[in-house]
Amino acid sequence: MESLYCLRCNRELESGQKSVAVYVFAQTVGIRPRQKSAARRICFCPQCAVSLAMGPAPEGALNVQAWDMIRSLVAADSALNRAAWESLSGLLGLLPAGTEAHARPAVGGAYFEF
Ligand SMILES: [Zn+2]
Numbered sequence: 001m002e003s004l005y006c007l008r009c010n011r012e013l014e015s016g017q018k019s020v021a022v023y024v025f026a027q028t029v030g031i032r033p034r035q036k037s038a039a040r041r042i043c044f045c046p047q048c049a050v051s052l053a054m055g056p057a058p059e060g061a062l063n064v065q066a067w068d069m070i071r072s073l074v075a076a077d078s079a080l081n082r083a084a085w086e087s088l089s090g091l092l093g094l095l096p097a098g099t100e101a102h103a104r105p106a107v108g109g110a111y112f113e114f
Contacts (some may be wrong), residue, residue, distance in 0.1 A: 006112070009050040018083040020073060021050040022066055042066075046084035050074055 011020045013019045025039040044052065052058075053074035058067050074080050 004010070004043045006045040006048050007042050008044055008052065009030055012046050013043050013045060018046050020044045020046070020070060020080070022069065045087065046080055050068040050081055059087075 004015075004019070005011065006019070013100040015023060020043065022037055022042040022044070024042065028035045049070050052067060053071040057064055
């Protein structure tokens with residue numbers, strides 16, 4: 001299976017890891033023959049999804065549509081917020097010793113650059 005990366009922070013998302021997926025494909029309408037592009041799967045880690053949702057509207061019509069969808073997910077239930085919080089707590093080593101997150105070696109700081 002191909003590796004998936006968070007579109008925003010480029011963190012690798014292992015299969016089964018919590019994330020938000022946005023699926024997109026393009027299709028012609030009213031034009032023969034009908035054409036359809038391959039579907040793409042765009043992934044965001046929970047922290048980036050929540051961060052995007054809490055942040056200001058992005059530039060660009062397509063970005064605004066995606067932002068709106070992610071915002072509605074974040075606003076509808078606290079589970080995604082909790083996943084982001086757990087992930088952040090794990091990275092900062094704040095979870096009780098012995099948890100998997102704590103035992104993991106430090107992750108590269110690439111996505112903490114502002
Ligand atoms: Zn991310």
